[in-house]
Amino acid sequence: MFVARSIAADHKDLIHDVSYDFHGRRMATCSSDQSIKVWDKGGNGEWSCTASWKTHSGSVWRVTWAHPEFGQVLASCSFDRTAIVWEEIVGESNDKQRGQSHWIKRTTLVDSRTSVTDVKFAPKHMGLMLTTCSADGVVRIYEAPDVMNLSQWSLQHEISSKLSCSCISWNPSSSRAHAPMIAVGSDDSNVTYGGKVQIYEYNEVTRKYAKAETLMTVTDAVHDIAFAPNLGRSFHVLAIATKDVRIFKLVPLRKDGSSSAPTKFEVQVLAQFDSHNSQVWRVSWNITSTLLASSGDDGCVRLWKANYMDNWKCTGILKGDGSPVSGQPGALSGVLGSATAQSALNGLNELLLLRHKCRFSPHGKLSSKPIPLSCCKSFSELLSLFSFHPTTGQKK
Amino acid sequence: TTEKNKYVSILLAIELIWNLCEVLFIDAAPAGSLLLHLLDWVRLHKSDVDARAREVLQSDSPAHHQSYWDVVISLVLQGRVDEARQVLSKQASLRAESSSVFKRMDVLLHTMPIFNPTGTQTLTEFDVKWRHWHEECDRCLQDNTFASNRHLETICKILVGDEDTILEQKELLSTWYHFLVTRLLFTHPTIKPPDLHYYAQVHTTSPILLSLRYCYTELKLVKNKYYLLFYFNSDKFIYLFIYFFLRVFFHLLAVDYFDHCPEFGRVYLELQIERVPLDTERKAIKVLRICEDRQMSEQVRSICKIMAKRALRNNRLGSALSWSIRAKDAAFATLISERFLQDYCNKGSFTDLDLLDNLGPAMLLSDRLTFLGKYREFHRLYGENRFSEAAKLLLSLMTAKIAPRSLWMTLLTDALPLLEQKEVIFSVDQTYELMSCLEELNSGTKDSSQTDQDEDIESTKTELLRLALARNLAMAIVKEGTIET
Numbered sequence: 001m002f003v004a005r006s007i008a009a010d011h012k013d014l015i016h017d018v019s020y021d022f023h024g025r026r027m028a029t030c031s032s033d034q035s036i037k038v039w040d041k042g043g044n045g046e047w048s049c050t051a052s053w054k055t056h057s058g059s060v061w062r063v064t065w066a067h068p069e070f071g072q073v074l075a076s077c078s079f080d081r082t083a084i085v086w087e088e089i090v091g092e093s094n095d096k097q098r099g100q101s102h103w104i105k106r107t108t109l110v111d112s113r114t115s116v117t118d119v120k121f122a123p124k125h126m127g128l129m130l131t132t133c134s135a136d137g138v139v140r141i142y143e144a145p146d147v148m149n150l151s152q153w154s155l156q157h158e159i160s161s162k163l164s165c166s167c168i169s170w171n172p173s174s175s176r177a178h179a180p181m182i183a184v185g186s187d188d189s190n191v192t193y194g195g196k197v198q199i200y201e202y203n204e205v206t207r208k209y210a211k212a213e214t215l216m217t218v219t220d221a222v223h224d225i226a227f228a229p230n231l232g233r234s235f236h237v238l239a240i241a242t243k244d245v246r247i248f249k250l251v252p253l254r255k256d257g258s259s260s261a262p263t264k265f266e267v268q269v270l271a272q273f274d275s276h277n278s279q280v281w282r283v284s285w286n287i288t289s290t291l292l293a294s295s296g297d298d299g300c301v302r303l304w305k306a307n308y309m310d311n312w313k314c315t316g317i318l319k320g321d322g323s324p325v326s327g328q329p330g331a332l333s334g335v336l337g338s339a340t341a342q343s344a345l346n347g348l349n350e351l352l353l354l355r356h357k358c359r360f361s362p363h364g365k366l367s368s369k370p371i372p373l374s375c376c377k378s379f380s381e382l383l384s385l386f387s388f389h390p391t392t393g394q395k396k
Numbered sequence: 397t398t399e400k401n402k403y404v405s406i407l408l409a410i411e412l413i414w415n416l417c418e419v420l421f422i423d424a425a426p427a428g429s430l431l432l433h434l435l436d437w438v439r440l441h442k443s444d445v446d447a448r449a450r451e452v453l454q455s456d457s458p459a460h461h462q463s464y465w466d467v468v469i470s471l472v473l474q475g476r477v478d479e480a481r482q483v484l485s486k487q488a489s490l491r492a493e494s495s496s497v498f499k500r501m502d503v504l505l506h507t508m509p510i511f512n513p514t515g516t517q518t519l520t521e522f523d524v525k526w527r528h529w530h531e532e533c534d535r536c537l538q539d540n541t542f543a544s545n546r547h548l549e550t551i552c553k554i555l556v557g558d559e560d561t562i563l564e565q566k567e568l569l570s571t572w573y574h575f576l577v578t579r580l581l582f583t584h585p586t587i588k589p590p591d592l593h594y595y596a597q598v599h600t601t602s603p604i605l606l607s608l609r610y611c612y613t614e615l616k617l618v619k620n621k622y623y624l625l626f627y628f629n630s631d632k633f634i635y636l637f638i639y640f641f642l643r644v645f646f647h648l649l650a651v652d653y654f655d656h657c658p659e660f661g662r663v664y665l666e667l668q669i670e671r672v673p674l675d676t677e678r679k680a681i682k683v684l685r686i687c688e689d690r691q692m693s694e695q696v697r698s699i700c701k702i703m704a705k706r707a708l709r710n711n712r713l714g715s716a717l718s719w720s721i722r723a724k725d726a727a728f729a730t731l732i733s734e735r736f737l738q739d740y741c742n743k744g745s746f747t748d749l750d751l752l753d754n755l756g757p758a759m760l761l762s763d764r765l766t767f768l769g770k771y772r773e774f775h776r777l778y779g780e781n782r783f784s785e786a787a788k789l790l791l792s793l794m795t796a797k798i799a800p801r802s803l804w805m806t807l808l809t810d811a812l813p814l815l816e817q818k819e820v821i822f823s824v825d826q827t828y829e830l831m832s833c834l835e836e837l838n839s840g841t842k843d844s845s846q847t848d849q850d851e852d853i854e855s856t857k858t859e860l861l862r863l864a865l866a867r868n869l870a871m872a873i874v875k876e877g878t879i880e881t
Binding site: 022023024025068069070071072088089090124148229231232287288 | 663664667668671672673674698701702705706709710711731
């Protein structure tokens, strides 16, 4: 019940990251060709490239969107040791007609002395904050005090995590019961330091980030990490892409009053899957944290879902070229069969932020990438539900 | 169990509507076969006819069974002419004297053309044939062929598609769509989907939507259990059901569904609703209403902020301001007000007058917004020649410290035309106040970023103002000192 569509990306080299905006109508890709491309989904469901420009002087590792409350803003990070913030400006009318838009550089963050491996915006309730992590293990948290002025950012925190960092993820929870929390993954080959995932928490008293937990059982290189949406729960769920797919549950243990010590957690392993049988490169949650997608070197995307007893299992497998794995007819129908509206509507966002590090053809074609999976016909069609005409109920 | 029955009947109703939608929208039927599909669909959902027919035929004396004619007519209404003939033949064998009449009807029913989409006959050929037959039926009526038997007369009238007669059979038809299909069968058997819509329009509103709406209202009454629908067994049915039903009624159904989810419904809705792409203002407003109804204040604020920001990016200040007001975002409202004022300074006029003139209590959201609203009011009063009111307002903007210092010079300059009127507008006291404002402005530290040219302009303005104020003061003193005789 899905159809994959491939998009010829025209990047001149490997594509390292793809990122959807908040509403799933725009997409940014970044590449070793040092450029970023922005794609917009048209009314007819077709993706078209509306901007393409050179951004760094080295491979661009990651690209990410800010919350639309802050405008149309992107951040990218690169091997060239910088992270850059971009803003889209409304162009001339003939540009609009040609379907092109312009992005201008607002600020370059040059504090890192090594390759910047990930860049992420913090949850919007924290203001306009940007986080980077570098190959030398330093995590930096910046803030733009005036959200209208994207050229002014101040470095608020520098965290030395001692291990070469590869990825970061903010806990999206905006609950007052949870202090700001960030997970940092490492691909360091050093075996002395056991755990390759560290959790840092902001402390109101010390006004600093301190390490709250290290996941000691994760000893292999971590490629991606993602907190699940919180849903007002007291505990946190974290997915990790390493030599396998892992899902952890972090249960905060009671803290006495306002202490200056970080929260202690009880760490449980909810799931561990080596079905990819190879390195897992990306993990991504859907909006309601009911579905996890993972991609691996086996060229497949796998979807994971838990039943009411917290038993996780695979509910779908898609090959990189979008075809279902044989023997699994309509692999996704299981998802839709028990579809609650929310699960179906999540469809598009389920497969967001997903890419697997396939051996791409030298043309950097997106055809072997799961981004086309956003075009799972069922999902995107369902998502197009949102484009109903308010009065007549006919699709716009 | 009554609840369960109701629930089941609603499910059936939905399945029925679903099948109709399937026929109309999904199955790309070749020309001429739409009606056949519709007939199939009607037959599928009106299966009580078969039961009754069986009952009649299995009885001792079918022709005398009380439901006999109902069965015959029902079969004709469904276009099942051969079966109708079969049942009719029971009657014919009884009455020899009226057998010719029954034979006549038998011939009419037997010769009724039914389009075969897989056959070699073209639609045009079929149409010709059908018209001939239709005329034949009509002739029978004109000749009073069936006058001796009112039932046969009724059947003949149905065959010519007489609307009143078909309507009279509403007990047997039981639904509007059956009526529609029957009427089409005997008036326009070659109908195509777009035409169908037109015919359906005869009932003034799209009956499909009406029916869905009916189902929806009925569903609401089946307390909290209707979401079980989604766990109905057929995958395809569910997928397509969701596809269509939600398409039309997303804002009613899916949202309600979330409302009924016991544990995570609200959270799921919160998470989902903020991801709805806000393509148009209209859509944003619709989404907002859903949030406002449920007191999802954070989502309301967020959506409004997103819209405000987008409007600002596209230089639609009026829209940006409305959205910030709706978001209750004082900081953003201040920013946009500043932009309005900047625009005014540059162009000499305000944009979005409608909005500014009707801010109402929203004006109080931010100081700058209040000033903007009041300043615009000043201009309006001036434009309406209500000079003394305008003057009073202008003065209060400065004395009540609503106006930012940076704009005082602009305001004082705005006062000039009022000062230079032949009539005295500012009173003595007011003039003194203006003078003190001017002095306060000048006593402040010089703006080091001002160029020499700017300084010159400033001092010239100040001179002009001082002169005008002095003149006004003189005139005002005289005026107030004069006793009216």
